[in-house]
Amino acid sequence: MRLRTITFKTSFWRPRTDYVSEIIRITSPHLKEGDIIAVSEKAVSTASGNIFDEAGVKPGRIARFLAGPWTRKLWAGPLGKMTSLKNQTRLNLINYPVDEGAAHKQTALWYVGLLQSLRHYSEGGIDASNLPYTYVSLPLSKPIEVADNIRETVFQRTGKKVTVMIMDGDTTHSWRNLHLAPRRVSTPGLIHFGGVMSYIIGRLFGFKSRQTPIAVSGDLVNPDRALWYAKLFHRLCGGGAGRTVWSMSSKMETSLTGVTWEMLEAVDHFPITLMRLE
Numbered sequence: 001m002r003l004r005t006i007t008f009k010t011s012f013w014r015p016r017t018d019y020v021s022e023i024i025r026i027t028s029p030h031l032k033e034g035d036i037i038a039v040s041e042k043a044v045s046t047a048s049g050n051i052f053d054e055a056g057v058k059p060g061r062i063a064r065f066l067a068g069p070w071t072r073k074l075w076a077g078p079l080g081k082m083t084s085l086k087n088q089t090r091l092n093l094i095n096y097p098v099d100e101g102a103a104h105k106q107t108a109l110w111y112v113g114l115l116q117s118l119r120h121y122s123e124g125g126i127d128a129s130n131l132p133y134t135y136v137s138l139p140l141s142k143p144i145e146v147a148d149n150i151r152e153t154v155f156q157r158t159g160k161k162v163t164v165m166i167m168d169g170d171t172t173h174s175w176r177n178l179h180l181a182p183r184r185v186s187t188p189g190l191i192h193f194g195g196v197m198s199y200i201i202g203r204l205f206g207f208k209s210r211q212t213p214i215a216v217s218g219d220l221v222n223p224d225r226a227l228w229y230a231k232l233f234h235r236l237c238g239g240g241a242g243r244t245v246w247s248m249s250s251k252m253e254t255s256l257t258g259v260t261w262e263m264l265e266a267v268d269h270f271p272i273t274l275m276r277l278e
Contacts, residue, residue, distance in 0.1 A: 006030055006274040007236040012265045017047035020153050027274055028158050034219075036163045036275040037150065038233045041214055042127055043271035044146060044166065045137040052107060055134040059102035063109055066117055067101035075120040083203035085120075092246045093120055097256060100134065111138060115195025116183065121244070122170045124183050124195075125214075129248050130240045130269075132259045140166070140214070144186040147217035163218030165226065167233045169243065171209040173202020179223055180207070185214040189223025229275060237270040 008026045013019055019039075027037060045051065059067070075085075076093035085093075104126075108117040112124025125139030140146055143166050151164040170182040172190060180198040181190040190212070192198055202209065210231040213221075221229070241264055242248030249256045252263050 002278045003232075004276045004278055005232070005236060007270050008272045008274070009268050009270055010272065012261075012267070012269055013043050013047035013271065014261065015046060015049040015051065019044055019047040020150055023150060023272055024154055024157055026272060027154075030274055031154070031158055031160050031162065032276060033160050034162070034276070035160070036165060036218075036229065037154070038165045038167055038229060038273045038275060039150070040233075040237060040271040041125070041140055041143065041166050041168045042130060042137050043269070045140055046131065048140075048146075050138050050140065051131060051135050052111075052138055053133070053135050054100070054103040054107050057103040057106050059106040060109075062114070063106035063117075064098075064102045066105040067096060067098055070118070071096045071101065071120055072098075079200075080120075083200060092244070100257060103134070104128065104136065107136060112183070113195070115197075118196040119199060122182065125168060125170065127169075128245045129242055130264060132261050132264060134257050139168075139183065143215035144217060147215040151217045161218070163216065163221065165213050165217075165221070165229060165233075166215040167230045168212045168214045169234055170212055171199075171202075172212045172227055172230075173198065173207035173209050174224070174227065175205070175207045177224075178207075179227065181212055185212060187213050187216055187223065187226055188220075189226075232275075233273050236273050238268075240264075240269050241267045 076090045080090040108123035116124035126136050128136045147164040147166050173180045179190045180202050181192045184192045210227040211234040213226040213230045242251050245256050252259050
């Protein structure tokens, strides 16, 4: 079988964007029965207004410890070496912003708990890239319902039965049929335990890393194939304004919190990919 793909460029989806209608408008001229529509969780969360402004957050002692010694010394030092982090990533962590970082860690403690907050990035699906100022996107609370709604609306408006997959850029680590997801997801065959431990185990033992399909609605997709689709989607959709806040601010030539809505709108975004097995 051969897989054909079409990745679609869209405008930046600000909060209150009708992303379901946008998905159908863009894909319907190309849509065939049985296609897979893959969509970025970050784009859907932002369009849904599932974002949070960390500007007014007052971090506590635990959050300050996590942003300080835990990230700047342990993750940038022994933990980073143990998990084979890139040199640039470790350099970024050495310079992790104390005040803004503590506010971010406090947000993570509130929304996803301590074990996820121990991670050095993408804590439980919380992400600051491709968002302005001090906003972060939060993980979808019920991604399978979002995927179901997209799939059912596509059928109502086009008459085409499709499969919808929602993708997260954070990685699942696999060894044979063991797939350790970065957080609890509804995708069959993907498991999660211990918050940060899934990441450490996967990196420490050199498991295969691929991006995460957090929800699949429609035809049953084998877990390994779903992960392969997620990795392909991640490669095709690009990084928008940047895959991390550091790369985003560098690309925009501004500070970590200096990116504006208008800057993001000036960048090409590719949150949708159509996949077809032939």
